[in-house]
Amino acid sequence: xxxxxxPNSMESNEEEPVHLPCNHSTISGTDYIxxxxxxxxxxxxxxxxxxxxxxxxxxxxxxxxxxxxxxxLILHRATLRDAAVYYCILRDPGGxxxxxIFGKGTKLSVKP
Amino acid sequence: xxxxxxxxxxxxxxxxQQVTLRCSSQSGHNTVSWYQQALGQGPxxxxxxxxxxxxxRGNFPPRFSGLQFPNYSSELNVNALELDDSALYLCxxxxxxSSGEQxxxxxxxxxxx
Numbered sequence: 001x002x003x004x005x006x007p008n009s010m011e012s013n014e015e016e017p018v019h020l021p022c023n024h025s026t027i028s029g030t031d032y033i034x035x036x037x038x039x040x041x042x043x044x045x046x047x048x049x050x051x052x053x054x055x056x057x058x059x060x061x062x063x064x065x066x067x068x069x070x071x072x073l074i075l076h077r078a079t080l081r082d083a084a085v086y087y088c089i090l091r092d093p094g095g096x097x098x099x100x101i102f103g104k105g106t107k108l109s110v111k112p
Numbered sequence: 113x114x115x116x117x118x119x120x121x122x123x124x125x126x127x128x129q130q131v132t133l134r135c136s137s138q139s140g141h142n143t144v145s146w147y148q149q150a151l152g153q154g155p156x157x158x159x160x161x162x163x164x165x166x167x168x169r170g171n172f173p174p175r176f177s178g179l180q181f182p183n184y185s186s187e188l189n190v191n192a193l194e195l196d197d198s199a200l201y202l203c204x205x206x207x208x209x210s211s212g213e214q215x216x217x218x219x220x221x222x223x224x225x
Contacts, residue, residue: 032212034212041218042216042218042219043116043202043204043216043217043218043219044155044202044204044214044216045216046213046214046215049212049213085154087154091212093210093211093212094210099145099157099160099168099170100145100147100155100157100204100212100214101157102147102154102155102156103154104152104153104154105154
């Protein structure tokens with residue numbers, strides 16, 4: 001499976017936008033880009049996923065580079081509740097296994 | 113709609129003992145995956161069950177085994193516990209093996225002394 005690279009940690013101020021980067025230079029044509037987040041003392045939570053086009057949902061936006069070698073998760077207005085570890089994961093839905101491969105993710109801190 | 117639930121929430125065992133962790137999947141989900149999360153690390157895939165059959169396994173020894181029942185709930189069994197088995201064990205359910213959207217439970221915190 002292709003790997004992803006994320007910064008270990010980032011800081012944001014409350015009510016400001018946050019851009020969380022992810023590099024995936026070895027992504028294959030069939031890999032989807034998934035983002036999950038894990039709040040303290042909870043299991044991971046699905047955020048968003050996409051293949052080529054930018055995606056928006058109620059939680060966040062996903063901006064995918066034209067060459068697909070990088071992507072950015074955008075939280076439009078960070079709240080204290082958004083403080084979590086954010087994981088960028090590549091997954092081929094046609095792969096033999098249905099598992100998610102987590103790295104260490106980016107720990108996002110949100111200051112009031 | 114009930115989310116994914118896991119029991120127990122916490123558990124303390126001693127080295128060499130056996131443990132069974134339980135997971136109830138989200139209503140309508142036929143696929144359950146188990147993950148182990150050590151402190152400060154991302155979750156690591158243990159195995160996945162789809163319609164009561166194992167559908168893939170990560171790099172874990174055979175003393176980690178599982179079951180999925182006709183109602184799609186699942187168990188994770190670990191024999192001959194080792195100190196390094198201390199971790200948060202997460203269960204995730206999904207609708208089919210191809211779905212990238214997995215719904216995680218809150219986990220079971222296992223401590224091995």
